[in-house]
Amino acid sequence: MPTSIPEQELMEPGHTACQGCGATLAMRYVLKALGKKTVVSVPASCWAVIPGAMPNRTLDIPMVYTPFAATGASISGLREALDIRGDSDYNVVGFAGDGGTADIGLQSLSGAMERGHNVFYIMYDNEGYMNTGVQRSGSTPYGAETTTTPVGLDRNFKKQQKKVVADIMMAQGVPYVATATIAYPEDLIRKVQNAKKTNGPKFIQILAPCPTGWYYPPEKTIEVSRMAVQSRMFPLYEYSMGTFRLTRPSKPVSVKEYVQSQKRFSHMDEDEISILQEEVDRRWEGLLEKETH
Amino acid sequence: MVELVLVPLAETSSRANHTGLWRTLKPVIDYSSCIRCEICWKFCPDNAINLEDGRKTPAPNQKVIAFSIPVIDYDYCKGCGICANECPEKCIEMNFEEE
Amino acid sequence: MREIGSKTSIMTGNEAVAEGVRLSKVGFISAYPITPQTTIVEKLAEMVANREISARYVEVESEHSAMAAVFASEIAGVRSYTATSSQGLLYMHEMLHWVAGQRLPIVMSVVNRAIGPPWNIWSDQSDSMNQKDTGWIQVYSESNQEAMDTLIMGYRIAEDSGVMLPFMSMEDAFILSHTSEQVVIPDQELVDEFLPEFHLDFKVDSDRPMGYGSYSTPDGPFMELKKDMMESMWQSANTIKKVTGEFSEIFGRDYGGLIEEYMTDGAEYLLVASGTVASTAKYVAGKMRADGRKVGIIRIRYFRPFPAEDIVRATKDAAHIGVIDRSVSFGSGGTMFNEIKAALYGRSDIPVTGFVAGIGGRDVKEDDIEGMIDMMAAGKEGTVFINTRGDQ
Numbered sequence: 001m002p003t004s005i006p007e008q009e010l011m012e013p014g015h016t017a018c019q020g021c022g023a024t025l026a027m028r029y030v031l032k033a034l035g036k037k038t039v040v041s042v043p044a045s046c047w048a049v050i051p052g053a054m055p056n057r058t059l060d061i062p063m064v065y066t067p068f069a070a071t072g073a074s075i076s077g078l079r080e081a082l083d084i085r086g087d088s089d090y091n092v093v094g095f096a097g098d099g100g101t102a103d104i105g106l107q108s109l110s111g112a113m114e115r116g117h118n119v120f121y122i123m124y125d126n127e128g129y130m131n132t133g134v135q136r137s138g139s140t141p142y143g144a145e146t147t148t149t150p151v152g153l154d155r156n157f158k159k160q161q162k163k164v165v166a167d168i169m170m171a172q173g174v175p176y177v178a179t180a181t182i183a184y185p186e187d188l189i190r191k192v193q194n195a196k197k198t199n200g201p202k203f204i205q206i207l208a209p210c211p212t213g214w215y216y217p218p219e220k221t222i223e224v225s226r227m228a229v230q231s232r233m234f235p236l237y238e239y240s241m242g243t244f245r246l247t248r249p250s251k252p253v254s255v256k257e258y259v260q261s262q263k264r265f266s267h268m269d270e271d272e273i274s275i276l277q278e279e280v281d282r283r284w285e286g287l288l289e290k291e292t293h
Numbered sequence: 294m295v296e297l298v299l300v301p302l303a304e305t306s307s308r309a310n311h312t313g314l315w316r317t318l319k320p321v322i323d324y325s326s327c328i329r330c331e332i333c334w335k336f337c338p339d340n341a342i343n344l345e346d347g348r349k350t351p352a353p354n355q356k357v358i359a360f361s362i363p364v365i366d367y368d369y370c371k372g373c374g375i376c377a378n379e380c381p382e383k384c385i386e387m388n389f390e391e392e
Numbered sequence: 393m394r395e396i397g398s399k400t401s402i403m404t405g406n407e408a409v410a411e412g413v414r415l416s417k418v419g420f421i422s423a424y425p426i427t428p429q430t431t432i433v434e435k436l437a438e439m440v441a442n443r444e445i446s447a448r449y450v451e452v453e454s455e456h457s458a459m460a461a462v463f464a465s466e467i468a469g470v471r472s473y474t475a476t477s478s479q480g481l482l483y484m485h486e487m488l489h490w491v492a493g494q495r496l497p498i499v500m501s502v503v504n505r506a507i508g509p510p511w512n513i514w515s516d517q518s519d520s521m522n523q524k525d526t527g528w529i530q531v532y533s534e535s536n537q538e539a540m541d542t543l544i545m546g547y548r549i550a551e552d553s554g555v556m557l558p559f560m561s562m563e564d565a566f567i568l569s570h571t572s573e574q575v576v577i578p579d580q581e582l583v584d585e586f587l588p589e590f591h592l593d594f595k596v597d598s599d600r601p602m603g604y605g606s607y608s609t610p611d612g613p614f615m616e617l618k619k620d621m622m623e624s625m626w627q628s629a630n631t632i633k634k635v636t637g638e639f640s641e642i643f644g645r646d647y648g649g650l651i652e653e654y655m656t657d658g659a660e661y662l663l664v665a666s667g668t669v670a671s672t673a674k675y676v677a678g679k680m681r682a683d684g685r686k687v688g689i690i691r692i693r694y695f696r697p698f699p700a701e702d703i704v705r706a707t708k709d710a711a712h713i714g715v716i717d718r719s720v721s722f723g724s725g726g727t728m729f730n731e732i733k734a735a736l737y738g739r740s741d742i743p744v745t746g747f748v749a750g751i752g753g754r755d756v757k758e759d760d761i762e763g764m765i766d767m768m769a770a771g772k773e774g775t776v777f778i779n780t781r782g783d784q
Contacts, residue, residue, distance in 0.1 A: 013340045014307035070463070081467075107457075111453030
């Protein structure tokens, strides 16, 4: 019986990710989709430590480590140089976290996408600076408590809504943009493979839940990832050559049920949950409109 | 290859690093209930479940006997419990590691 | 000198540098515009458009990205080039360390320009002197010809298997970058004879999966890697001398080694300078010698590796040393001044005076240099700012 996702493993065991790490699964699936002829550029992020200390590597492909803001530019250079070499069959992948994408790397990402290099940019979104100890990023959702948005005498949880980089990429005119999450590996892998058909820049934002930073038990990673889609907190969509397709969750759950699954939201009262629910509904309506246009 | 200078390159497989030592809870698969759906293999973040020939392994029925079985590599399994949580047949049990 | 295989042209420093890039058969160029570097990259873009050079030019959105892009292209094994100035160089700072630490022999031109605020596009060396600890070989040119020749030598030196460090080649803003001089352009065949194709042993290859620059614990190879950079930097001094000699044999232009000595024989007063200020200083030395004053000039070409041994040797018979710096470390002193004192420590009792001059493009004139010699003769020590309003 064929497996539902490619059997080939390009991420080896023995890496040092936390128990139940979502970011690790994101890498595993992306490499299953792309195969061996791939080079990945990784900035400062959890993935810069997951392979372990020198001399260890955990990927069976070349992995180039770069400073935080360098992902977009580094994949531009890799792509052009590989083409100059005559190695156009390599997949060139930037693999960065949400801080490295939504915040410090946004300029470099936007430049690379605008120039139109034939590259993949994978943003693995764990909604905060998890590697440095769970600080708030632009991609952290409203309501979340982090180490820099603590709830003390003042309720200083994150008051701003999530900056959704995939939406920015669509607005910029990137030819292939998609969102995916690790609870649906078949969908994720199909999207990476669809993206490959686009000769140009492609951007995929993968929600990668983090038990360490979201404060839920490690065995719940897939469950939380699934609920993020079902609650529309993280809608799955695919935008390719101007066509937009939004996935309707099969078993909808409320935002309230979603936030109750993680301790980072445990301080939220009914009014605050309503604010988040309203934003989720508003964004969903906006995405539905995109589909009809 | 001649490298006269030292370059920061990392070439050794992380397989040298036995992360199974981190484990406090150990997943154990009851093959007699396992329907070989491969969901545990699919969702393992540590790539610590391998698909192997299961024709000589107990199975819930004859239909699945020819399918691959998931085998946990305890050298690497960190005991996160995703496999047990996602198993549709609930045939993976998480047991405390013995001292 | 072999007259065959070259032509003479009148061109600016920036045009000469662009010719050097073309002759070095660079495969990948990435840059972000900043005055006064712009005419280098404009010229290169034009050469790419006219197929005078077989390179790809990627116009990035920042200097940080320019250096990140050439970092990545070089790690894929393609000879790469970028150029910048001033604030742009400062914005690259993080990537400069990254490139050197990964041992990538990229060559970069820096057109020396002041750092703000206030904004100032004119020449001083604050930008590149601020990068002295990044692990890049650093060299200052005095003429457009030298700027072009140094760039070609740069790839030979940087790519040497015992060096493998990036190379930063400086020219003064406007005084060289936008001023036309006569430049001899060698034929491609001659350059090919001198500069072989680039092969990177550890280039990105899916058949050899590895992590490039992953992380090291304190007990990992981290400190040994840094020590190796230090050793390679010292080793590069020999490579520079060897390559400069070979260049001289093929092209007929001899730049000596890490320093250039001018009228140093029997000199009582030695002035150390770099870049185009050295030209003025040489002119003044000539005049003063004619008047019977024993003045000599040491021009620092290579600031990294620092030519400590050459300085000690060349100054050993002097009565007084003066150092002209076009950069300053606030609260300490001129950058070269400090390093020269460190080189002489314990090996010489000759007094050293630091002259901070030409900051933000302020002219350093004959009078100013004569004044320096007079101050040295009067036994002045410490750090003196030259030609600032309200002086003396």
